[in-house]
Structures are given as structure tokens and as C-alpha cells.
Amino acid sequence: MTVSRKTRSTIVFSLLAAHLAAVVVLCALGVIRPLELFNLLLLAANAVIAIILLREKGDLLLGAGSMFLIAAHAAIGNRLAPDALTSGALLMVNLIILYVGVKLNRHLPARYWYAFVAGYFALFFLFILGMKNAEALFLLFALGLAACSRSMRLLACFWCVTLSFTFCQPYAWESTFISLFIVTALFGARGLLRSRTALLFLGIGLALLFLVLLPVIIVLLGEDPHNLLRVLGDARVRSAIGVTLLTATASTLFLALFTVPLAYAMSRLRFPGRTLLLSLMDVPIVVPQSVAGIALIAVLGRQQFLGETFFNLFGLRFDGTLLGICAAQVFVAMPFLARPAIAAFDGVPEGLEMSARTLGAPSWSAFRRVALPLASRGIFLGAVLAWARAAGEFGALLFIAPTPESAPIAAWNRFNSVGVVETAPLVALLLLFSMAMFFLLQVATRALPAARGGRLGD
Amino acid sequence: MAPLLELRNLTVRLNGFALQGISLSLMRGDYLVLLGPSGCGKSTLLRTLVGAYAVEPGVLFLEGEDAGALPPHLRRIGYVAQSVDLFPHMDVAANIRFGLAYLPLTAQEKRLQFERIVELLGVRALLGRSPANLSGGEGKRVAMARSLVVSPRALLLDEPLSGIDEFARPEMLRTLRMLHDELGTATVHVTHDRDEARRIGGRCAVMRAGKIEQIGATEEIFRAPATPFVAEFLGKGGE
Numbered sequence: 063m064t065v066s067r068k069t070r071s072t073i074v075f076s077l078l079a080a081h082l083a084a085v086v087v088l089c090a091l092g093v094i095r096p097l098e099l100f101n102l103l104l105l106a107a108n109a110v111i112a113i114i115l116l117r118e119k120g121d122l123l124l125g126a127g128s129m130f131l132i133a134a135h136a137a138i139g140n141r142l143a144p145d146a147l148t149s150g151a152l153l154m155v156n157l158i159i160l161y162v163g164v165k166l167n168r169h170l171p172a173r174y175w176y177a178f179v180a181g182y183f184a185l186f187f188l189f190i191l192g193m194k195n196a197e198a199l200f201l202l203f204a205l206g207l208a209a210c211s212r213s214m215r216l217l218a219c220f221w222c223v224t225l226s227f228t229f230c231q232p233y234a235w236e237s238t239f240i241s242l243f244i245v246t247a248l249f250g251a252r253g254l255l256r257s258r259t260a261l262l263f264l265g266i267g268l269a270l271l272f273l274v275l276l277p278v279i280i281v282l283l284g285e286d287p288h289n290l291l292r293v294l295g296d297a298r299v300r301s302a303i304g305v306t307l308l309t310a311t312a313s314t315l316f317l318a319l320f321t322v323p324l325a326y327a328m329s330r331l332r333f334p335g336r337t338l339l340l341s342l343m344d345v346p347i348v349v350p351q352s353v354a355g356i357a358l359i360a361v362l363g364r365q366q367f368l369g370e371t372f373f374n375l376f377g378l379r380f381d382g383t384l385l386g387i388c389a390a391q392v393f394v395a396m397p398f399l400a401r402p403a404i405a406a407f408d409g410v411p412e413g414l415e416m417s418a419r420t421l422g423a424p425s426w427s428a429f430r431r432v433a434l435p436l437a438s439r440g441i442f443l444g445a446v447l448a449w450a451r452a453a454g455e456f457g458a459l460l461f462i463a464p465t466p467e468s469a470p471i472a473a474w475n476r477f478n479s480v481g482v483v484e485t486a487p488l489v490a491l492l493l494l495f496s497m498a499m500f501f502l503l504q505v506a507t508r509a510l511p512a513a514r515g516g517r518l519g520d
Numbered sequence: 521m522a523p524l525l526e527l528r529n530l531t532v533r534l535n536g537f538a539l540q541g542i543s544l545s546l547m548r549g550d551y552l553v554l555l556g557p558s559g560c561g562k563s564t565l566l567r568t569l570v571g572a573y574a575v576e577p578g579v580l581f582l583e584g585e586d587a588g589a590l591p592p593h594l595r596r597i598g599y600v601a602q603s604v605d606l607f608p609h610m611d612v613a614a615n616i617r618f619g620l621a622y623l624p625l626t627a628q629e630k631r632l633q634f635e636r637i638v639e640l641l642g643v644r645a646l647l648g649r650s651p652a653n654l655s656g657g658e659g660k661r662v663a664m665a666r667s668l669v670v671s672p673r674a675l676l677l678d679e680p681l682s683g684i685d686e687f688a689r690p691e692m693l694r695t696l697r698m699l700h701d702e703l704g705t706a707t708v709h710v711t712h713d714r715d716e717a718r719r720i721g722g723r724c725a726v727m728r729a730g731k732i733e734q735i736g737a738t739e740e741i742f743r744a745p746a747t748p749f750v751a752e753f754l755g756k757g758g759e
Contacts, residue, residue, distance in 0.1 A: 413605040417663075419592035420570050420599040421619030422670055427593075431618070435609050511609035 065122060073126055074112045081108050081133035088137065100146035104136045124164045131156050155201045162208040170212065178211040181221075188228060215249040236279050240272040278493060285490040293487045302472035303495060309384055309468065310453035313391035314445050317399050322441055325403035326429060330412070343400045346393055351457020354393055358462045362389060386463035391452035399441075399448035406440025407433060409512075439510040446503040453496055469495075522584030524548050524706050525569065525597075525674055530579045532568050539564055539730045546674060546706050553738065554710045555717045556727030557753065562710040563602070565727070566676045569708070570599045582673065593622070598667030598675040598705070602682055604659045606651035612662050613647040619670035637669045640702060641695070656683030657692060668699070674706040681716060693719060714754050718742060726750050 065073075085101060088094045094101060108129050115125045135153045159182065166174045185207060189200035203224060210220040222241035230237035248265055272279070293299055328336065346354065362369040362380040373379055380386040410433050418428040456470035464471055469492050477485045523545035530542040539561050546552055554562045568575060571592035580588045587595060606615050616638065620630045638644050641661045646654065654662060660680055667675055680696065681689050693716075700707055711717055717724050717738060724738040726749075734746040745751035 411603075411605065413601050413603060414607060416567070416570065416572060416592070417599065417601065417605040417607075417666075418618065420595070420597060420672075421666065422593050422596070422622030423619070424593050424622075425591070427622075432607060436607075 067118070070118075070122060071116060073122070074115045074129070077126060077129040077133060078108060078112050081105065081129070081136055084133060084137040098146070100150065101136060104132050108132050121164065123167075124161065127160045127164065128157060131160060152201070155205060159204055159208050162211055166211060174211060174214070177214070177217060178207070181207050181211070181217070185224075188224075215245065218245045218249065233280060236276070236283050239283070240279070244268045244272070281486060281490050282493055282497075285487050289487045290491050290494070293491050298467070299472065299488060299491070302467045302469045303492070305384065305387070305466050306453050306469040309387040309391060310449050313388045313395060313452045314399070314449045316388070317392055317396055317448055318441070318445055321396065321400045322403050322434075325400055325441075326407050326433060326437075328404050329407035340404075344397050346395075347397050351394070351455070352461065355390065355458035355461030358386075358390055358393065358458060362386070362462070380462060382463050382465050384463075384466060387459055387466070387468055390458035390462050391455050394455050394458060395448040395452040398451045399444040402444030402447065403437070403441045406437035406444070409440060410436045435511055439507055439512045442503075442507045442510055446500065446507065449503070450496060450500055453499075522581070524550070524583060526581040526584075527569075528579055528581070530568065530575060532564065532573050532575060534564065534573070537561065537564065537730065539568065542730075542732055544725060544732065544735060546708065548706055549700075549704045550706045551700055551720065551722040552706075552708050553717045553720055553722065553724040554708060554727060555714065555724055555753075556712065558712055560727045561730040562712075562727055563678050564730075566599065566678055566708065566710060569674075569676060570597055571595055596670070596673045598670070598672035600660065600663045600667055600675070600677050600680065602678040604663040606654075606659060606663055606666070608651055610651075611647070612643065612649050612651065612654070615651065615662060616643070616647075616666045616669055618666060623670055633669055633671070637665045640699065641665045641668075656685070657688050660684065660692065661695070664699070668703065668705065672705065674708065676708045676710075678710045679712070680709060681711065681713070689716075696720075726753065728753075 082105075085094070085105065111120075111125050111129050111132075114120045115122060131153065135149060135156075163175070163178060166178050182204060185200060185203050189196040189203065193199070206220055206224075207217075210216040219242055222245055223238055226237035226241060227234045244265060247268060248261060251261060251264060253260065328339065349357075359381060360366060362372070364370070364379070364381060369380055378385055380389055414432050414436070415428045418432045419425070423431065454470060456474065459468060459471055460474075467475065473485060473489055473492060476488055525546040527542050527544050530539060532539040542565065544552075554565065556562050564573075567573065569580070571590065575588045577586055577588050580586070582590070582595060582597075606612075607618065610618070617630075617634060620634065623630065625633070638647070641664060643658070643661050643665055646658055646662060651659065651662070660683070664675075664677075664680075677696075681692055684692055696707075696709070697720075699705070709720065721738050723736065724741050725735040726733045726741060728749055734741055734750050741750065742754055745754055
């Protein structure tokens with residue numbers, strides 16, 4: 063700001079005069095004592111600032127603003143605050159806020175300044191008008207706002223925390239976590255166009271996604287580790303988790319053994335009935351779990367032809383055994399492996415296998431050395447989905463094999479006997495287990511080769 | 521002596537396209553250029569030779585034997601597709617070594633053969649690289665090395681100069697000639713470029729819409745086109 067020397071001294075002297083006048087008037091009215099240390103300090107501070115400004119040093123806006131604030135505090139400070147110390151703290155906060163405001167105004171685009179001012183008033187409404195006895199909080203958050211206001215991203219994070227802890231009280235931490243995730247995603251988003259529409263979709267989409275996942279997040283974050291360990295110490299829980307890990311893994315391996323070759327054939331060959339077969343593969347998705355369970359019992363149960371035949375041949379039963387659990391899991395998980403496996407083989411150009419063949423590789427060798435490795439990532443991803451689906455199967459198990467107790471059945475039994483509060487830690491534990499497994503496998507998938515990126519020339 | 525590769529009135533029907541009555545023969549050490557506009561069936565012909573499509577008996581002969589029903593891996597015909605089709609999950613060395621696994625050679629012989637081909641094509645510096653990081657020309661060289669390392673009866677090259685920039689093409693042509701001189705592998709070179717065909721010389725077959733229009737010495741074809749199509753197709757390339 064460029065102002066003439068005369069204007070500068072006029073402003074400085076009138077502020078100083080106003081300060082003095084206020085003190086004199088207040089002394090005369092007996093509101094303040096003239097020789098109180100705090101008032102002398104304020105007067106001294108203003109005098110120093112006045113000298114600095116008069117010597118053409120320092121920022122006029124900042125200096126004049128400071129003088130005004132100090133003068134105002136000298137006049138009405140003791141009305142706002144119970145003692146000099148609090149009043150001083152209040153003054154310091156106001157000075158910092160003034161400083162930030164002025165700096166923003168100088169060095170950053172106008173929107174930073176608007177965001178800061180709007181934020182300040184929002185905080186004022188939130189804490190001073192909206193809550194009782196929250197002045198200290200207001201000062202704290204105003205300082206936070208000032209500290210964050212030089213970066214829009216930081217500012218967004220500030221509001222995430224502030225709003226989470228004021229409006230989403232019972233789930234403040236969850237809300238903080240979610241909103242910070244969204245803000246990070248939005249501000250970190252890169253793209254050739256950085257389209258605003260896409261950003262808007264991202265924000266809304268993420269918000270709704272988290273709303274859908276909210277129960278999971280709340281259960282996960284709501285349990286303290288100590289509780290989880292206690293539940294893990296329960297032999298029955300451990301055995302249920304063991305049963306689920308074992309059967310889901312066995313089912314997935316069994317599925318892989320026959321689905322992957324079938325998927326290769328489906329991808330490479332065109333044959334009558336192929337389309338029908340593709341739709342048939344998805345049948346388990348549309349069959350309700352209870353229907354699947356009853357159907358399995360009707361075929362594999364006691365006194366049923368297939369079940370009895372199997373028992374006579376191998377001496378093994380399906381109902382109420384690990385084998386039965388696997389049968390149900392294989393049934394429901396099949397499409398989750400079959401579909402991605404077909405897509406994975408579709409993604410391997412046939413030309414690659416053709417090349418292998420011309421180099422002397424028999425068809426089996428071309429499959430093993432070229433198609434399978436290149437499809438492995440997609441297949442593995444499908445296997446992870448199938449594993450998760452198998453591990454989570456509940457409805458069909460309820461009919462064909464409620465015992466041995468698998469993890470989802472254990473949660474159900476516990477809920478029935480002791481209710482939701484006592485079941486929550488178990489559920490959190492199961493969630494933790496399956497999610498850890500899921501993420502682990504997802505990460506492992508990245509290590510596998512993919513068919514993309516191999517094309518050369520044109 | 522029976523030709524290395526012989527086609528007698530070959531007809532292949534694919535949906536919407538057909539090769540009709542193709543007859544040609546390739547002797548040992550031949551270099552045949554298949555020339556024709558895009559979509560005339562050159563690539564289909566190559567893939568048929570390699571064994572991608574079924575053909576009836578009595579049409580395709582390899583060294584005098586009917587090979588119509590011979591599966592691709594027993595034909596011993598090397599093939600470098602236009603998109604080179606290097607295996608993206610293997611490095612260059614593993615790509616080149618791929619076919620050696622199927623040869624009845626000792627480890628020592630395989631190593632020698634590998635070294636010889638690598639030296640010949642000048643790809644030693646590329647051995648540790650991933651196919652994704654090769655330039656067009658480098659990819660072609662590696663693909664040719666991969667095909668030649670198993671000493672095929674014949675080598676089929678689909679547009680070997682595509683994806684290579686203008687200035688590197690003469691170098692690639694020299695390499696092709698050198699390979700042919702050095703190894704004597706009978707070669708079929710597919711291109712749509714008249715100038716390229718002319719520069720290579722040797723024998724040439726001009727194709728159009730699934731048929732061979734004219735076949736003979738390249739110079740002869742350029743001098744005396746047999747049909748108006750050939751004349752027109754070659755004519756504009758002369759200037």
C-alpha cells in the first residue's frame with residue numbers, strides 16, 4: 063500500500079489519540095485503574111508500533127490494524143475477559159488472526175482471503191453462538207484456521223476435523239478418517255484434463271461409498287484391541303476361524319483346478335452352446351443362499367441318491383462336515399473365479415501363443431509358458447474374490463453344514479445367544495481377518511505378470 | 521528336389537474373406553516378397569503357412585510332404601508377426617531362448633546357437649531388457665532372433681519394416697540381406713510398399729483380393745506388369 067507520509071502520520075496519530083482518549087475516559091468513569099500494568103503495557107506497545115510506522119518502516123495495514131486491536135482491547139478488554147491474562151491471550155489471538163489475514167491478502171489469490179474470513183465467521187457461529195462456554199475452543203480453532211489458511215488442502219483437512227468433531231460426535235474419528243481420505247483423494251487427483259465433473263463425481267462417489275461401508279468402518283474402529291485379543295483367546299472362536307480359513311482355501315484350490323482350464327477353453331474356442339455355458343456359470347450369483355443350501359441338501363444329504371452313493375464309495379458325508387462346507391462354498395464362489403479367469407485369458411493376445419507354437423511349443427507348452435503366466439494376475443484376482451466369497455458364505459451353510467462351526471455361523475450363534483453387544487468384538491475380529499487376507503492377496507497379485515505392455519511397433 | 525514349401529491351389533475361407541487358388545513354391549535359399557495393398561490377404565497367407573487355419577489335404581507341402589494337417593509346432597516355420605508378439609513376461613534373452621527348449625540339442629550346442637544368433641542380429645545389449653522397453657526396430661530384431669535361433673526351415677516376415685522410422689529402414693534392409701546371406705534361410709517378406717519390394721529384388725508375388733496376380737523376378741514384374749492392376753499398383757511407386 064502506498065500512502066503519503068502525511069496520511070500515514072495522520073492515521074498513526076489518530077489511532078494513538080483514540081487509545082489515549084479511551085483510557086482517559088474509562089479512567090474518569092472509574093472503569094479501569096490508570097496505573098494497571100496491563101494498560102501501561104498496551105499503551106507502550108502502541109507507542110512502539112507508532113514509532114515504527116512513523117519511521118516509514120513496517121506494513122501500514124498490519125501496523126494500523128494492530129494499533130486498532132490494541133486500542134480496542136484497552137477500551138473493552140476487561141469486559142470480555144475476566145482477568146488481564148485472559149485478555150492478553152485474547153489480544154494475541156486476534157493479532158495472529160490479523161497477521162494471517164493481512165498476509166493472505168498480500169501474497170495469495172483472493173479466494174484464500176475469502177475462505178479465511180468466511181471460516182472465521184463460521185467458527186464464530188459454531189462455537190460462540192452455537193455452543194455455550196466454548197470461547198476457549200473458539201480461540202483454539204481460530205488459531206488452527208489461521209495456521210491452515212495458507213493451503214487449500216490443509217484448510218480442507220482442518221474443516222474435516224472440525225466438522226467431524228462438532229457434528230458427527232459419536233463417530234468423530236470415523237468421520238475424520240473418511241473425510242480426510244476424500245480430501246486427500248480430491249486434492250491429489252491428477253488427470254490430463256482434471257475435469258471438474260470427474261472431480262465432483264469422485265467426491266460424491268467416495269462419500270456415498272463410505273456411507274455404504276460405514277457399518278464395517280464403525281465396527282472396525284469401534285473395538286479396542288484389548289477386547290479383540292480377549293475374543294481371539296476363545297478356543298471356540300479360534301476353531302471357527304480355522305474352519306473358515308481351511309475350507310475357503312480348499313474350495314478355492316478345488317475351483318481353480320477345474321475352472322481355470324475351462325476358462326482357457328472358453329476363451330480360445332467357439333463352440334455350440336458357448337453362450338449358454340457362459341450364462342450357466344453365473345447361476346450361483348442369482349440363486350438365493352437359502353435356496354442353494356436346500357438344493358445342496360436335496361442332492362448331497364442323507365438318504366439322497368448322490369449323497370448315499372458318495373458315502374458308499376468314499377465313506378464321506380456332506381451334511382454337517384467340512385466337506386459339506388466346501389461343497390456350499392464351491393457352489394457360491396464359482397462365478398467369482400470363472401468370470402475373471404475367462405476375461406484374463408481373453409486379455410492374452412492369441413498371437414503370442416501362435417508365436418510360441420511356431421517356435422516349436424506344443425499346445426500344452428504354449429498354454430503353460432505363455433497363456434497361463436500372462437493370465438495369472440487376472441486368475442489370482444478372481445481366486446481372491448472367490449476365496450472371500452467362500453469365506454463369507456453363511457446362508458447355504460446354515461442348511462447343509464451348520465457344524466462344524468465356521469466363522470459366519472459362529473457370529474450368528476453368538477448373536478442368538480448373547481446379543482449384539484457381545485458379538486461386536488467377534489465380528490470386528492472376523493472383519494479384520496478377512497480384510498487383512500483380502501488386502502494381502504490383492505497386493506500379492508501385483509507381483510504377477512500381466513498381458514498388457516508387451517506390444518511393440520504398431 | 522522338392523520345393524521347401526509348395527502351395528497348390530490353396531483356398532482358405534474365413535468369415536468375410538477368402539484366399540482363392542493360391543499356388544506358389546519356395547526353394548531353399550529363396551527370398552520371396554509378397555506385395556499387395558492392405559487387406560489383400562498377405563498376412564492371412566502367412567498365418568495359413570504357419571498353421572493358424574485348417575487346410576484340406578493336397579494343398580500345402582513342406583519338402584514334398586503334405587503338411588496341411590501338421591500342427592504349427594512341428595512345421596518348423598519361423599514367423600515374425602507385424603506386432604512382433606514378444607512375450608511380455610520374459611526379458612529379451614528369455615524370449616530368444618524360448619524355442620531352444622524344444623530342440624534335441626545339448627546345453628552346450630544351445631548356448632552356441634544362442635550366442636551366434638545374438639551376435640548376428642546385434643541384440644547383445646538388449647538381452648536384459650523387457651520387451652516393453654524396446655523400440656520398433658529393436659523389437660523386430662529380437663523377434664527375428666527368437667525365430668532364427670531354432671533354425672527354421674523358412675522365415676515368414678510380416679511387414680518387417682513397419683514401426684521403424686524412415687532413417688533406420690535401410691539399416692534394417694541391410695540386416696535382412698545379411699541374415700539371408702549368412703544363414704540362407706528361405707524367407708517370405710510381406711510388404712505393401714512397392715519401393716521396398718524393388719529395393720530387395722529377388723522374387724516377388726503381387727497379390728490382390730485373395731489372389732496372386734503375378735509372380736516372378738521382381739525386376740521382371742516391374743518391367744512387364746501382367747495385368748492392369750499390377751501396372752497401376754507398381755507404376756506410382758517408380759517416381
